[in-house]
Amino acid sequence: MIVRKLSAAGFVAMALAFGAASAQQPQPAKGPDAAQAPAAPPTTAQAKALIDEKFKAADANHDGKLSxxxxxxxxxxxxxxxDKIDARKRGYVTQRQIGAYWQSKTKAQMQNENPVWN
Structure with missing residues (x-):
């Protein structure tokens, strides 16, 4: 194995070359015609907070159930x-039932998309 030593000038030149190359990353376009990047999906906590907010707004009589x-x-x-969420046919659904339903649907979708890893 041959080991070569870089001179100080060679090291500085190499560092500048790599530094300049990595610093020149494309900048997003600005203005009204610029394409918008798709928004990242919400985190689990954000999704739960959103569902909680919507549930409370929809629950007109504030009984913790949605007719x-x-x-x-x-x-x-x-x-x-x-009808699928209200599996026991009680005539109402709770926030917990909604969450369990969506969780099962997401799990099934993930299993269908990639059965090896799920």
């Missing part, structure tokens, strides 16, 4: 799947 009518008015995605 079919409350879901239709305030949470249309829950309304579309109301």
């Amino acid at each position: 079919r009518e409350e879901a239709e008015a305030g949470m249309p995605e829950v309304y579309k799947r109301f």
